[in-house]
Amino acid sequence: GAGVSQSPSNKVTEKGKDVELRCDPISGHTALYWYRQRLGQGLEFLIYFQGNSAPDKSGLPSDRFSAERTGESVSTLTIQRTQQEDSAVYLCASSLLSRNYGYTFGSGTRLTVV
Amino acid sequence: GDSVTQMEGPVTLSEEAFLTINCTYTATGYPSLFWYVQYPGEGLQLLLKATKADDKGSNKGFEATYRKETTSFHLEKGSVQVSDSAVYFCALSSYNNNDMRFGAGTRLTVKP
Numbered sequence: 249g250a251g252v253s254q255s256p257s258n259k260v261t262e263k264g265k266d267v268e269l270r271c272d273p274i275s276g277h278t279a280l281y282w283y284r285q286r287l288g289q290g291l292e293f294l295i296y297f298q299g300n301s302a303p304d305k306s307g308l309p310s311d312r313f314s315a316e317r318t319g320e321s322v323s324t325l326t327i328q329r330t331q332q333e334d335s336a337v338y339l340c341a342s343s344l345l346s347r348n349y350g351y352t353f354g355s356g357t358r359l360t361v362v
Numbered sequence: 363g364d365s366v367t368q369m370e371g372p373v374t375l376s377e378e379a380f381l382t383i384n385c386t387y388t389a390t391g392y393p394s395l396f397w398y399v400q401y402p403g404e405g406l407q408l409l410l411k412a413t414k415a416d417d418k419g420s421n422k423g424f425e426a427t428y429r430k431e432t433t434s435f436h437l438e439k440g441s442v443q444v445s446d447s448a449v450y451f452c453a454l455s456s457y458n459n460n461d462m463r464f465g466a467g468t469r470l471t472v473k474p
Binding site: 252281283289290291293296304306307339341350351352353354355356 | 398406407451463464
């Protein structure tokens with residue numbers, strides 16, 4: 249597509265429920281990233297996918313967080329047993345192989361855990 | 363590890379004022395440097411970039427020069443507009459890390 253698409257744009261969930269967030273990157277972008285942005289704060293790296301290589305999961309905050317990506321297509325970020333501290337905007341970005349190109353970000357999913 | 367430090371906000375300016383947002387970095391090797399902008403309710407957009415020392419990135423009247431001697435990449439604009447009100451993020455990318463490292467962001471408000 250023309251840009252990075254994320255869905256849903258907003259999600260309100262009850263504490264303890266599981267949620268799934270979706271990211272559709274730009275066609276041809278081999279790298280895909282998930283970041284978390286808490287209110288008024290900077291970006292916190294979560295996970296990185298590059299083609300068919302093993303993902304870099306070093307930023308995932310707990311084992312309640314997981315993500316998948318099939319090849320160079322759609323990615324899903326799953327948060328199990330959501331907690332109030334999971335409330336944030338979850339941003340997805342994609343890029344060409346070279347980091348010098350920078351990232352193209354989606355508009356994010358605003359997650360609110362009540 | 364690699365990191366970026368940018369000036370804390372918020373920054374409030376009058377229209378047509380001069381803008382500087384300071385950004386310094388710590389990295390081994392030769393990172394690429396970026397400025398991203400986030401308008402209210404939107405995702406981050408790439409504003410400008412520089413990939414080697416002494417390069418100047420520019421876009422929409424904004425400029426930043428990659429200064430290796432001072433490890434800095436300060437963002438400047440000669441005359442800000444109300445429409446420039448946004449949060450600005452400095453970031454670096456290097457082969458030491460898989461992810462891009464972002465500063466905490468600086469909120470700019472421009473008043474008419």
